[in-house]
Amino acid sequence: DSGVTQTPKHLITATGQRVTLRCSPRSGDLSVYWYQQSLDQGLQFLIQYYNGEERAKGNILERFSAQQFPDLHSELNLSSLELGDSALYFCASSAIPGTGGREQFFGPGTRLTVL
Amino acid sequence: SQELEQSPQSLIVQEGKNLTINCTSSKTLYGLYWYKQKYGEGLIFLMMLQKGGEEKSHEKITAKLDEKKQQSSLHITASQPSHAGIYLCGADRHSGGSNYKLTFGKGTLLTVNP
Numbered sequence: 001d002s003g004v005t006q007t008p009k010h011l012i013t014a015t016g017q018r019v020t021l022r023c024s025p026r027s028g029d030l031s032v033y034w035y036q037q038s039l040d041q042g043l044q045f046l047i048q049y050y051n052g053e054e055r056a057k058g059n060i061l062e063r064f065s066a067q068q069f070p071d072l073h074s075e076l077n078l079s080s081l082e083l084g085d086s087a088l089y090f091c092a093s094s095a096i097p098g099t100g101g102r103e104q105f106f107g108p109g110t111r112l113t114v115l
Numbered sequence: 116s117q118e119l120e121q122s123p124q125s126l127i128v129q130e131g132k133n134l135t136i137n138c139t140s141s142k143t144l145y146g147l148y149w150y151k152q153k154y155g156e157g158l159i160f161l162m163m164l165q166k167g168g169e170e171k172s173h174e175k176i177t178a179k180l181d182e183k184k185q186q187s188s189l190h191i192t193a194s195q196p197s198h199a200g201i202y203l204c205g206a207d208r209h210s211g212g213s214n215y216k217l218t219f220g221k222g223t224l225l226t227v228n229p
Contacts, residue, residue, distance in 0.1 A: 002157070033217075042221035043203060056216060088155065102146055102207070104217060108157040 003027065004093050004107035012113045018079040021110045025072055025093030031055065032074040033094070033104060034066055038087040049074055050097040078112070086114045118142070119206055119220035127226045128194050136189045136223045138204030145215060146207035147187045149178050152222070153200045161189075161202075191225075199227045 003026035013019055025032050034046040036059075045058035049068035060066075063081075068074040078085060088111050092104040120139045128134050138147070149161040162171045164180035164187060171178055175192045191198055201222045207215040 043205075043219040045216060045218065048216075058216070090157070102163065106158040106160075109155075111155060 002105040002107065004029075004091060004105050006089075006091050006107040006110050008110060009108065010111045010113075012115065013081060014115055015081055015083060017081050017114075018077065019081065019112065021076040021078070021089050021091075021112070023074045023076070023091030023093075023107060025074070025091075026105055029093035029095050029105070030072060031094045031097040032068055032072070033092040034060075034074070034076050035090040035092065036087050037090060037109075038084075043090070046076070048097065055097050081114045083114050086112055088112075118208065118218050119204055121202075121204055121220035121223050123223060124221070125224040125226070127228065130195060130227055130229050131193055134191050134194055134225070136202050136225070138187045138189070138206075138220055140185050140206055142185070142208070144180065144184045144187070144206050145209065147178075147180050147184075148205040148217070149187070149189050150203045150205060151200050152203060158203065194225075194227045196227045196229055199225055201225070 005024045007022045031050045033048045035043055036046055037043040046060040047066050048056040052068050063079050066076045088109045090109045091107040094103040122137050147164045150158040152158050162178045167182045167184045169180045177190045180187045201224050203222045204220045205217050208218050
């Protein structure tokens with residue numbers, strides 16, 4: 001158990017809908033990262049927050065947005081969902097930002113299925 | 116193009132056989148990570164390699180980072196069904212200043228037949 005929690009574990013929705021994925025980082029970690037894993041693209045970095053502020057952006061679509069709250073949990077919002085958004089979404093956390101994979105701990109993921 | 120290339124994409128071996136998975140980068144690797152993932156589940160951290168020539172082992176899994184720090188290999192000795200899963204390599208990429216971000220290869224799907 002990495003200490004990073006993600007809810008829900010599974011999510012099934014329809015095209016055009018909007019969903020919110022939630023992540024709670026390990027106790028004491030200030031930085032949260034979101035990744036998307038799909039069969040064709042593999043595991044790709046989406047966005048990073050550090051202590052409530054956006055720190056880095058990766059291949060995140062404009063339909064997607066995220067935020068980190070004062071209690072350090074983070075939410076990833078996906079809107080106008082398309083079939084291609086079906087994927088496994090991972091959250092990771094670290095105490096120190098910008099250290100790459102050295103101190104990133106991954107959550108169990110949320111499997112999103114768009115029908 | 117993919118920054119990290121893993122080969123093979125998939126591998127089927129008989130229980131007890133040895134196998135090797137490779138991870139190749141076109142750029143110098145600052146930190147190289149190996150993860151294992153059961154289908155549809157989270158990532159399990161296996162090992163981190165940082166120095167050229169470094170080699171680490173955990174149980175029957177050995178990972179090496181070559182001297183030029185542009186390729187890593189993961190070797191499993193006497194494979195068991197419990198080794199089955201997706202093996203992902205990840206690498207730190209310099210993203211400005213003193214910051215690094217983690218990028219991944221597409222993974223190698225390992226099947227071990229009893």
